[in-house]
Amino acid sequence: MPRFEPAEFGRLLARLTPQELRQAEGLVADARKRAEAVLEIDARADAGGPAASCPRCGGDARTRWGRTRTGTQRWNCSGCGVTWSGRSDTPLARVHRPDLVVALARDMIEAPQPMSCRRGAEVLGASRHSIWRWRMAIIGALKPEPDATLAGIVEADEAHQRESRKGSREWVRHRRDPVNHPVPPRLRWRAYRRRGGSAVAPPGGWRAWEKKLLAVTDRAGHRAFEAIADAGQAAISGALLPVMAPDAVLCTDGFVTYERIAKDARIPHFALNAGRRTERTPRSHHINTVNALISRFRAFMQPFCGPASKNLAAYGRWHAARSNADRSYLHALRLLLASGPRANTVC
Numbered sequence: 001m002p003r004f005e006p007a008e009f010g011r012l013l014a015r016l017t018p019q020e021l022r023q024a025e026g027l028v029a030d031a032r033k034r035a036e037a038v039l040e041i042d043a044r045a046d047a048g049g050p051a052a053s054c055p056r057c058g059g060d061a062r063t064r065w066g067r068t069r070t071g072t073q074r075w076n077c078s079g080c081g082v083t084w085s086g087r088s089d090t091p092l093a094r095v096h097r098p099d100l101v102v103a104l105a106r107d108m109i110e111a112p113q114p115m116s117c118r119r120g121a122e123v124l125g126a127s128r129h130s131i132w133r134w135r136m137a138i139i140g141a142l143k144p145e146p147d148a149t150l151a152g153i154v155e156a157d158e159a160h161q162r163e164s165r166k167g168s169r170e171w172v173r174h175r176r177d178p179v180n181h182p183v184p185p186r187l188r189w190r191a192y193r194r195r196g197g198s199a200v201a202p203p204g205g206w207r208a209w210e211k212k213l214l215a216v217t218d219r220a221g222h223r224a225f226e227a228i229a230d231a232g233q234a235a236i237s238g239a240l241l242p243v244m245a246p247d248a249v250l251c252t253d254g255f256v257t258y259e260r261i262a263k264d265a266r267i268p269h270f271a272l273n274a275g276r277r278t279e280r281t282p283r284s285h286h287i288n289t290v291n292a293l294i295s296r297f298r299a300f301m302q303p304f305c306g307p308a309s310k311n312l313a314a315y316g317r318w319h320a321a322r323s324n325a326d327r328s329y330l331h332a333l334r335l336l337l338a339s340g341p342r343a344n345t346v347c
């Protein structure tokens, strides 16, 4: 590859037509996106970063040792001779194509509708099982909004998702060995959907099997979407109050739990029953932003056909990361790199 000469490159740019210049801008933007991931990985091993010292002996004396196959800086410990790079001891270590994981993360956070595992496998040229594993690693590393991030007018509401045990072997195990495997608390959902027969409700009624998520938004583009245990005061205030700035104003649909939370925490609270305002409600106070977030969540979840409830919290954070104005795929990648070594499990 020829050496990069800035003066020569500048002369080449000066000769381009406006149309060619636009093409060149697109190419540079693509190249910069590819380089951003490498820069992010290299930054972990910079002085003061989490991978700056030797992973084996902890020594700080080190020399540069070329670049890895993927272009990241390799380091060599002057004490024990071990080599490492910014992606050692991260979920990206020993992944043969980290560039594909980065491409997947970009699609998951920035595409209008993320690719399915099968489509992702076709587009990226990897196995659909790898795509699924990478996707779960990426969304598993996402974190809730930092404390006191949502400021100004904060809107809150709950979203619902039917409980799911997708992939569960409980029923099969119970049928094979009823002594050691207790009977599951309900039948499979398909058993309640019999056509022609009488409609049978699951034990406790349908509402008892709804999983809840709390959606919180502000007007600056911050979004929180956290799974909560129930719609009780302890669960909602535990998810809502930490992310709200102390001087924020709360707008809700007037659910009695929010009234109590606002009263106890002494937060100004505007209740819009069924989205309707009274004459005393300022025009700026509405719950349209949070309602839009929840309706986008329904559309976002549709292709997954009800993911297992054990993963619901991660899916909620994924949706929040996609809607957050200040979150990019690089933010997701940073969290993935910081989430510790990959668990040695087969899934």
Ligand SMILES: [Zn+2]
Pocket: 054, 055, 056, 057, 058, 059, 077, 078, 079, 080, 081, 082
């Ligand atoms: Zn060492």
